[in-house]
Amino acid sequence: MSVTAPQGFAAAGVAAGLKSTGKPDVAVVVNRGPRKVGAAVFTSNRAQANPIIWSRQAIQDGIVEAVVLNSGGANCFTGTFGFQTTHQTAEKAAELLGVSAGDVLVCSTGLIGSGDEVFRGKVLAGTADAIAQLSEDGGDAAAAAIMTTDTRPKTAVRTGDGWTIGGIAKGAGMLAPGLATMLVVITTDADLDAEQADAALRAATGRTFDRLDSDGCMSTNDQVTLLANAASGIRPDLDAFAASLADLCRDLAEQLQQDAEGAGHDVTIEVANAASESDAVEVGRSVARNNLFKAAIFGNDPNWGRVLAAIGTTTAEFDPYDTDVWMNGVRVCTAGGPDRPREDVDLTPRATHVLIDLKVGTATATILTNDLTHDYVHENSAYSS
Amino acid sequence: MSVTAPQGFAAAGVAAGLKSTGKPDVAVVVNRGPRKVGAAVFTSNRAQANPIIWSRQAIQDGIVEAVVLNSGGANCFTGTFGFQTTHQTAEKAAELLGVSAGDVLVCSTGLIGSGDEVFRGKVLAGTADAIAQLSEDGGDAAAAAIMTTDTRPKTAVRTGDGWTIGGIAKGAGMLAPGLATMLVVITTDADLDAEQADAALRAATGRTFDRLDSDGCMSTNDQVTLLANAASGIRPDLDAFAASLADLCRDLAEQLQQDAEGAGHDVTIEVANAASESDAVEVGRSVARNNLFKAAIFGNDPNWGRVLAAIGTTTAEFDPYDTDVWMNGVRVCTAGGPDRPREDVDLTPRATHVLIDLKVGTATATILTNDLTHDYVHENSAYSS
Numbered sequence: 217m218s219v220t221a222p223q224g225f226a227a228a229g230v231a232a233g234l235k236s237t238g239k240p241d242v243a244v245v246v247n248r249g250p251r252k253v254g255a256a257v258f259t260s261n262r263a264q265a266n267p268i269i270w271s272r273q274a275i276q277d278g279i280v281e282a283v284v285l286n287s288g289g290a291n292c293f294t295g296t297f298g299f300q301t302t303h304q305t306a307e308k309a310a311e312l313l314g315v316s317a318g319d320v321l322v323c324s325t326g327l328i329g330s331g332d333e334v335f336r337g338k339v340l341a342g343t344a345d346a347i348a349q350l351s352e353d354g355g356d357a358a359a360a361a362i363m364t365t366d367t368r369p370k371t372a373v374r375t376g377d378g379w380t381i382g383g384i385a386k387g388a389g390m391l392a393p394g395l396a397t398m399l400v401v402i403t404t405d406a407d408l409d410a411e412q413a414d415a416a417l418r419a420a421t422g423r424t425f426d427r428l429d430s431d432g433c434m435s436t437n438d439q440v441t442l443l444a445n446a447a448s449g450i451r452p453d454l455d456a457f458a459a460s461l462a463d464l465c466r467d468l469a470e471q472l473q474q475d476a477e478g479a480g481h482d483v484t485i486e487v488a489n490a491a492s493e494s495d496a497v498e499v500g501r502s503v504a505r506n507n508l509f510k511a512a513i514f515g516n517d518p519n520w521g522r523v524l525a526a527i528g529t530t531t532a533e534f535d536p537y538d539t540d541v542w543m544n545g546v547r548v549c550t551a552g553g554p555d556r557p558r559e560d561v562d563l564t565p566r567a568t569h570v571l572i573d574l575k576v577g578t579a580t581a582t583i584l585t586n587d588l589t590h591d592y593v594h595e596n597s598a599y600s601s
Numbered sequence: 602m603s604v605t606a607p608q609g610f611a612a613a614g615v616a617a618g619l620k621s622t623g624k625p626d627v628a629v630v631v632n633r634g635p636r637k638v639g640a641a642v643f644t645s646n647r648a649q650a651n652p653i654i655w656s657r658q659a660i661q662d663g664i665v666e667a668v669v670l671n672s673g674g675a676n677c678f679t680g681t682f683g684f685q686t687t688h689q690t691a692e693k694a695a696e697l698l699g700v701s702a703g704d705v706l707v708c709s710t711g712l713i714g715s716g717d718e719v720f721r722g723k724v725l726a727g728t729a730d731a732i733a734q735l736s737e738d739g740g741d742a743a744a745a746a747i748m749t750t751d752t753r754p755k756t757a758v759r760t761g762d763g764w765t766i767g768g769i770a771k772g773a774g775m776l777a778p779g780l781a782t783m784l785v786v787i788t789t790d791a792d793l794d795a796e797q798a799d800a801a802l803r804a805a806t807g808r809t810f811d812r813l814d815s816d817g818c819m820s821t822n823d824q825v826t827l828l829a830n831a832a833s834g835i836r837p838d839l840d841a842f843a844a845s846l847a848d849l850c851r852d853l854a855e856q857l858q859q860d861a862e863g864a865g866h867d868v869t870i871e872v873a874n875a876a877s878e879s880d881a882v883e884v885g886r887s888v889a890r891n892n893l894f895k896a897a898i899f900g901n902d903p904n905w906g907r908v909l910a911a912i913g914t915t916t917a918e919f920d921p922y923d924t925d926v927w928m929n930g931v932r933v934c935t936a937g938g939p940d941r942p943r944e945d946v947d948l949t950p951r952a953t954h955v956l957i958d959l960k961v962g963t964a965t966a967t968i969l970t971n972d973l974t975h976d977y978v979h980e981n982s983a984y985s986s
Contacts, residue, residue, distance in 0.1 A: 263913025263921040295938035328906025515982030521713025528648025536648040553680035597900025
């Protein structure tokens with residue numbers, strides 16, 4: 217049910233011909249109220265797709281009636297024509313839904329630079345088709361329609377004290393298959409105002425999606441949207457809602473990690489006893505982005521030297537000669553030297569845990585990443601597909 | 602002849618048993634004077650190998666009598682024992698050469714965490730053996746002995762007005778095969794003082810080796826050393842010497858790029874019309890480190906969207922909608938949209954040229970990198986070899 221699990225939401229997913237496979241590629245999620253609260257976070261990449269430019273403006277008033285999403289084309293670097301396509305998409309949805317175009321968000325994912333007249337025609341027709349098929353059971357159809365190279369749809373639902381949160385997601389954040397993108401829509405029937413929705417969303421994404429770093433490549437199209445309609449009539453305890461929202465986001469982030477393109481290992485990098493949370497994040501991200509470390513994990517090689525070499529490139533407070541590294545529960549490095557033998561570490565399971573103990577403070581952070589594999593190279597070297 | 606091309610230098614390379622293949626693995630380069638001027642630049646990684654820690658101290662007085670280098674073991678994160686190994690290596694060379702240990706630099710390359718008693722014994726014996734075989738024709742033997750996964754030795758010679766510069770190098774800077782390392786020794790018989798040598802070396806490396814970024818992974822052992830002995834009796838024109846030294850370093854950097862582990866393309870990223878040189882370097886490096894771009898080049902795919910997406914993650918001054926991207930002479934993107942068709946670009950040659958025209962200033966920079974290939978993943982995922 218995903219985004220249609222909370223009361224007062226409808227969704228649909230249809231095949232508009234954007235994908236050469238004929239699979240569904242346009243989705244619509246509509247908020248039927250009573251409240252039309254929306255919040256969104258966007259890619260921090262300065263090269264931004266037309267839907268991002270549009271949606272950033274549309275979200276300003278905190279009101280969102282609907283989100284239109286397409287796979288099969290990023291509509292990024294497609295010039296004025298491409299921006300007009302996004303604008304027309306919002307206008308088309310608004311007209312059919314009887315709302316203001318300024319309250320319709322648009323999301324796209326696919327190849328950068330694609331977005332010609334044919335693309336526009338299919339997106340507009342697909343939008344109309346999806347709106348005609350809107351259903352209170354349509355959440356899973358929407359989840360399927362935003363997939364690109366995802367092998368399975370990503371959905372999650374959480375329930376609170378009289379309220380529900382549902383979400384759909386596609387694409388591993390910065391793994392960016394074919395430079396496609398992380399798109400997420402989350403709905404709730406809890407009664408939140410725009411400020412509360414925004415605060416809860418930023419807090420949740422900051423420690424979940426923002427800490428998924430599959431391949432270090434930041435997309436031009438990332439967007440995470442939260443819609444809140446108060447259909448449950450419940451004003452939630454804000455701490456409980458925030459915790460539930462964060463848990464749902466963590467669940468979706470892990471689903472993205474576990475379906476990251478070409479990945480052979482899902483690597484959880486836990487940084488402990490850092491001087492600050494930002495230090496912990498910097499260290500975890502530096503290791504997550506180190507190709508030599510990632511290739512070693514692919515080869516089931518507990519190469520802790522590459523972990524320390526990656527930490528050494530950061531500005532984090534640490535002493536290379538008083539840092540411990542554990543891999544899957546085995547301390548392979550302590551105090552700047554080898555500890556237990558590499559042979560003791562079993563890296564064959566897909567789920568891989570790396571613990572870096574910086575021993576300088578009490579802050580922690582966890583970064584989710586993947587290994588660097590032949591399949592990753594293969595899937596991302598194929599001609600712009 | 603390489604490092605023994607200038608007058609007054611001797612070198613040797615011997616097999617000490619550090620490499621399981623039995624190939625040469627210990628090299629010594631000795632300055633026979635009359636002057637014993639030395640300058641060196643080191644990795645900026647905060648995780649530093651024992652030879653780096655030693656050599657940083659030894660270079661302080663600007664006097665270097667000899668450099669001892671070994672492949673087959675990085676002697677990094679090997680604890681106090683590993684530092685003593687480096688110290689003993691310098692002592693051994695000093696004793697046999699009749700000089701001060703504080704004037705002997707040490708360099709190592711190979712697997713991090715390797716450096717036990719057996720390693721120590723072989724390095725010390727190899728050092729003595731190499732010193733016994735020192736020859737004024739030994740430069741090429743030294744070049745061979747510092748190779749790890751290099752497929753060929755890297756050497757270069759330049760001559761000026763009565764003086765000569767020679768150099769040897771191994772390993773593509775930050776490609777770091779097996780987390781081995783870029784080691785470079787450059788000799789000259791020009792008459793330079795320590796300050797002049799240091800200034801010339803920093804200027805040359807800053808625009809050559811520092812702009813080679815094969816895989817974004819910074820080694821723990823990088824060291825570039827310049828020895829100057831005035832044996833020619835010539836005080837060079839400093840501008841001419843600096844230009845010649847920079848040209849030699851560029852030559853060696855390109856040799857490193859062209860032999861980078863697993864690479865299928867040598868990619869020259871030229872950033873033009875940037876607001877500042879640092880902006881140009883940041884943009885070039887960001888593209889050079891983008892795995893999606895690198896995988897696309899491997900697949901002969903002129904995927905300019907990935908170039909713009911990489912630029913978008915920088916702080917450089919640029920307008921995504923007024924940036925041009927050329928690949929091998931074909932403008933594939935202009936003003937934030939597609940230009941000439943992808944099919945017009947031939948990316949099959951190994952030498953690949955990407956021109957990014959930022960159109961905001963007059964500064965330029967060139968970054969050398971490689972593509973991301975199956976061979977790179979394979980060679981770096983094999984068990985710590």
